[in-house]
Amino acid sequence: MSERTRNREDAVVRKAQIIDQALQIVGELGYYGFTIQGLAERCGISNAGLLYYFGSKDKLLLALLDEIERRGEDRVEHLVAAATQDAQSSEQTYAATVVLLQEMVAQFLADVTQTRFVAALQLESMNEAHPAHAWFRDREAETIDLFTQLASPWTDEPLSAARQLNALMNGLGQQWLRAGETFDLVEEWGRALRVVLPGPGAR
Structure with missing residues (x-):
């Protein structure tokens, strides 16, 4: 292995370590509660070494x-591809939609540190001055667009259903953490999902 290749691999490992530690710290303290120095110390590197990989806290x-x-x-x-294929029957499309939405919530359980990180930032970033404000605003719009598409076959008001699904997903996740x-x-989410999108024949 060449020295250049070794250095590149070391950099990938170090960057992954910083990301993992930052997820944990921000999940605990929020964006405003953590410092570059505190993160660098936890990673065992200098402030300059950490900023080499990312440039700034933002x-x-x-x-x-x-x-x-x-x-x-x-x-x-x-799963998104399966749930949005027009060629499927109503039963297949609905089943694929449920599987997709269940998996999205199941990811909350797969990495609780990451879930806490996102939940903490969602609340903080309501402030327009927050560096993640535009990121969350844009991703929420994208999520609602997807949910609107998924809800369209099952309700006369797909945009309203999409907003409810997004609110329920985030709200239940926050309740679960608290x-x-x-x-x-996942079970509670399944119950909520059946109320908002009861499926074929319910309209």
Whole structure:
């Protein structure tokens, strides 16, 4: 292995370590509660060494959000395709839609540190001055557009249903965190989903 290749691999490992530690710290303290120095100390590097990878605290935050988005898209990309194929029957389309929406919530359980990170930032970023304000605004719009498309076959008011689904997904996730993860989040989400999108023959 060449020295250049080794250095490149070391950089990838170090960057992944920074991301993992930052997810945990921001999930605990919020964006305004963590410092570059505190994160650097936890990673065992200098402030300058950390900033070498991300440039600034704001850029680090946006890099974390982009990484979370990438991970989520990798997990559900094929499910989105299955739920939005026009050639499927109503029963198949509805079943694929339910599987997709269930998987989106199941991801909350798969990485609780990441879930806490996102929940903390969602509340903080209501402030327009927050560096992640535009990121969350744009992603919410994209999510509602997808949910509107998914809801269209099952309701006369798909945009309203999409907003309800988005609110229920985030709200139940926050309740689950506050309750110490003591109730079945996926089961509760399934119940809510059947109310908002009861499926074929319900219209």
